[in-house]
Amino acid sequence: MTERRTVCPLNCFDSCSLIARVDAGKLTAVGGDPEHPVTQGFICPKGKALAERVYSPDRVTFPLFKSKGTWQRITWQDAYAIWAEKLVKAREQYGSLSVLHHFDYGSNGLLRSLDRRFFNVFGGVTVPTGSLCWGSGIAAQLYDFGGYYSHSWRDLSNSRTIILWGRDPIVTNLHMLPFLRKAKEQAAQIYVINPTKVKSVDLADHYISVRPGTDGALALGLAYIILEERLLDLGFVQNYVQGFAEYAAMVKEFPPEKVSEITGVPLQVMQELARTVARQKPTAVIFGYGPQRYTNGGQTIRAINALMAITGNIGISGGGANYAHQYNQGLFKDLTLPELARHKREIPFASLGRQIPQLDPPLKVAVVTRSNPVCQHPDTAVFSRSFQSIDFKVTIDFHLNDTAAVSDLFLPCTTIFEEEDLIATSWSEYLGYAPKLIEPVGESKPDPLIFSELAQVLGMGDYFTKTSAEWLDEALEPAEKKFGLTLASLREGWIRNPQFKDVAWQERSFNTPSGKVELFSQQALEQVGEGTARFVPALESGSQELAGYPLYFLTPHPSNALHSQFNADADNYPYLDINPETAESYYLRDNDLVVVESLRGQLLCRARHSGRQRADTVQVTEGKWLKFGGGVNFLTPGFRTDMGDGVPYYDCRCQLRKYFPG
Ligand SMILES: Nc1nc2c(c(=O)[nH]1)N[C@H]1C(S)=C(S)[C@@H](COP(=O)(O)OP(=O)(O)OC[C@H]3O[C@@H](n4cnc5c(=O)[nH]c(N)nc54)[C@H](O)[C@@H]3O)O[C@H]1N2
Ligand SMILES: [Mo]
Numbered sequence: 001m002t003e004r005r006t007v008c009p010l011n012c013f014d015s016c017s018l019i020a021r022v023d024a025g026k027l028t029a030v031g032g033d034p035e036h037p038v039t040q041g042f043i044c045p046k047g048k049a050l051a052e053r054v055y056s057p058d059r060v061t062f063p064l065f066k067s068k069g070t071w072q073r074i075t076w077q078d079a080y081a082i083w084a085e086k087l088v089k090a091r092e093q094y095g096s097l098s099v100l101h102h103f104d105y106g107s108n109g110l111l112r113s114l115d116r117r118f119f120n121v122f123g124g125v126t127v128p129t130g131s132l133c134w135g136s137g138i139a140a141q142l143y144d145f146g147g148y149y150s151h152s153w154r155d156l157s158n159s160r161t162i163i164l165w166g167r168d169p170i171v172t173n174l175h176m177l178p179f180l181r182k183a184k185e186q187a188a189q190i191y192v193i194n195p196t197k198v199k200s201v202d203l204a205d206h207y208i209s210v211r212p213g214t215d216g217a218l219a220l221g222l223a224y225i226i227l228e229e230r231l232l233d234l235g236f237v238q239n240y241v242q243g244f245a246e247y248a249a250m251v252k253e254f255p256p257e258k259v260s261e262i263t264g265v266p267l268q269v270m271q272e273l274a275r276t277v278a279r280q281k282p283t284a285v286i287f288g289y290g291p292q293r294y295t296n297g298g299q300t301i302r303a304i305n306a307l308m309a310i311t312g313n314i315g316i317s318g319g320g321a322n323y324a325h326q327y328n329q330g331l332f333k334d335l336t337l338p339e340l341a342r343h344k345r346e347i348p349f350a351s352l353g354r355q356i357p358q359l360d361p362p363l364k365v366a367v368v369t370r371s372n373p374v375c376q377h378p379d380t381a382v383f384s385r386s387f388q389s390i391d392f393k394v395t396i397d398f399h400l401n402d403t404a405a406v407s408d409l410f411l412p413c414t415t416i417f418e419e420e421d422l423i424a425t426s427w428s429e430y431l432g433y434a435p436k437l438i439e440p441v442g443e444s445k446p447d448p449l450i451f452s453e454l455a456q457v458l459g460m461g462d463y464f465t466k467t468s469a470e471w472l473d474e475a476l477e478p479a480e481k482k483f484g485l486t487l488a489s490l491r492e493g494w495i496r497n498p499q500f501k502d503v504a505w506q507e508r509s510f511n512t513p514s515g516k517v518e519l520f521s522q523q524a525l526e527q528v529g530e531g532t533a534r535f536v537p538a539l540e541s542g543s544q545e546l547a548g549y550p551l552y553f554l555t556p557h558p559s560n561a562l563h564s565q566f567n568a569d570a571d572n573y574p575y576l577d578i579n580p581e582t583a584e585s586y587y588l589r590d591n592d593l594v595v596v597e598s599l600r601g602q603l604l605c606r607a608r609h610s611g612r613q614r615a616d617t618v619q620v621t622e623g624k625w626l627k628f629g630g631g632v633n634f635l636t637p638g639f640r641t642d643m644g645d646g647v648p649y650y651d652c653r654c655q656l657r658k659y660f661p662g
Helices: 045-054 076-094 110-122 135-145 153-158 174-185 199-203 215-228 234-240 244-252 256-263 267-279 297-310 349-358 380-388 447-457 468-475 477-483 487-491 522-528 580-585
Strands: 002-007 017-023 026-032 064-067 070-073 099-103 126-129 161-165 189-193 206-208 283-287 345-348 365-369 392-397 409-412 421-423 430-434 551-554 575-578 593-597 602-609 617-619 653-658
Touching: 002 430, 017 045, 026 045, 064 076, 076 099, 076 365, 076 392, 076 409, 076 447, 099 110, 110 365, 110 421, 110 447, 110 468, 126 349, 135 297, 135 522, 153 174, 161 267, 174 189, 174 199, 189 199, 189 267, 206 267, 215 244, 215 256, 215 267, 215 297, 234 297, 244 297, 256 267, 267 283, 283 297, 345 349, 349 380, 421 468, 430 487, 468 477, 468 487, 575 580, 580 602
Parallel strands: 099 126, 099 365, 126 345, 161 189, 161 283, 189 206, 365 392, 392 409, 551 617, 575 602
Antiparallel strands: 002 017, 017 026, 064 070, 064 409, 421 430, 551 653, 575 617, 593 602, 593 653
16 A cells, blocks of 8 residues: 555636545555645545546446437447548638637646647637636736735734635635634634625624625625725825825715615615725735626626725735736746747637537537536537537547537546646645646556547647656656746645735735736727726626516535536435525425526426525526436526626526426
């Protein structure tokens, strides 16, 4: 038996350092690394499930080809031949843009991105742009600060006020809890702002329930109070802020009485919060991505950023508008060779499903890697129909998930334990090395090898001559030059990213055109038609005209699953969490079946009474496979967001009908 250090590849804030046990060539368990400053010796159920997935009976470990509607096992050689022929034919007849490469962050492994190198060398293809995840908020950070940088979680112990703004760390970010608890011990006050009384409220001092999609108004209303009571940080505003006058004029349009009506937050609560943010400094906002999953999401994040700026909470220890970080920039060499793509077509994630039927050249081949778009894209009926209309679809995964199920070729990839890789994310301040611990299970192959072998078949082999270790060496060239950081040093154990800073923007020199925090941004004005943060009601949530759809429909992330990963439970309908009084008005008892319907589609759920829900809001966690009765995204919209091409998953209203079987 050996114990080796590795790292969790899941798309999660924590990127835990894992201790894996290997017995006679088999992975038997994983646990948390006690020495890692963030992991601190414990892991979540998803981390444990990583080990179970390796030998799961549901894992498919050989290539499959669908012929006349049924899957048949084929050899890798045949799989490559079929795949290569389809790719070449599509390129010959319609050009390389007739190929769609769909990818996301199913694994954070750095070498998983070699799939993009393949398609760039192939000539450049159609790719989704923006983000299923955080796009609107990233755009907001870029307009306001010229970049997105967060503080180290360690720095929370210097905060006096911490606002978990649309983030629920007990569910999505377990390893932040020790840092929050420590901050509390040192007398920090924790606020949770969320429509739902989420689990993290249990460790907070204050909970503020906000009407979905209205945080932007709340932030402007708080600013109104701060300006009126002269609580702003004049020094910061004079020296480091651009466009204060335009912003102040906008704020004037949001007096607290009006904002209270929009948001449902009582006046007195707003006053208390405004004074706290400005006076009980330093104040840190820890953003979740909920508030920006609306058509007005980018503006919402801009309004909150502005609040932090006028109170001088930017660039100081214990403060920060913490959204994500880009300290990895310049640390790794880009292995994807974007300069080789002669063509490029980018379609926003949110509208991809809608746009596919109109594309010229049309899509003929789709290749899906590290993502499960049929389950995870908004507006499933539209996306799924469009995706299925593509002649030939390839999915590389561990399971026949909802996307693989409607594909034509399935190729089995290896897990993080079966080939070495490096995990470096925009959330974690540590870099982690994942060694090869066991041989690939069955005939599965590492993603980089799959694309290297396909490249050989297509005569592109010269671009794919390296082993994983050699790729990692190449990727690490800049890190080695700047910091002497090498693969050998990473193999010794996790390393703190040497570019990471405990306090973001400490030198107060911002990467915006003016070098200041831009409360007014000329770029934003030109690109999205608004120079300062403004509140406009979200398209569907804020609509006055959807009387037939009275309830807000939220679909946050599941606690024991990572989206659709580990979310293949065949035994039950998805739970619809509903306030008991609301439930009563629909004659819904606990466990009754209920049809939830939006303008786009419906889903059969099981009602679960929950005092954590607002009377006007219901929720079903996302990610459950369609195949097993999931499919929240049948209801969610593919509207365009105000900036950054995000996806407004939560900008959704619904109605309920009690379901009577038979
Ligand atoms: N309604 C609703 N929908 C949402 C959200 C929401 O809040 N509400 N959240 C959105 C967000 S934030 C995100 S980030 C997206 C996530 O969307 P996806 O990234 O599509 O979600 P996952 O279910 O994690 O799918 C990842 C797939 O990659 C596979 N995979 C894992 N490791 C590897 C690997 O090494 N190689 C390959 N080839 N495959 C691998 C997994 O088995 C899985 O099938 O979902 C979005 N969808
Ligand atoms: Mo995400």
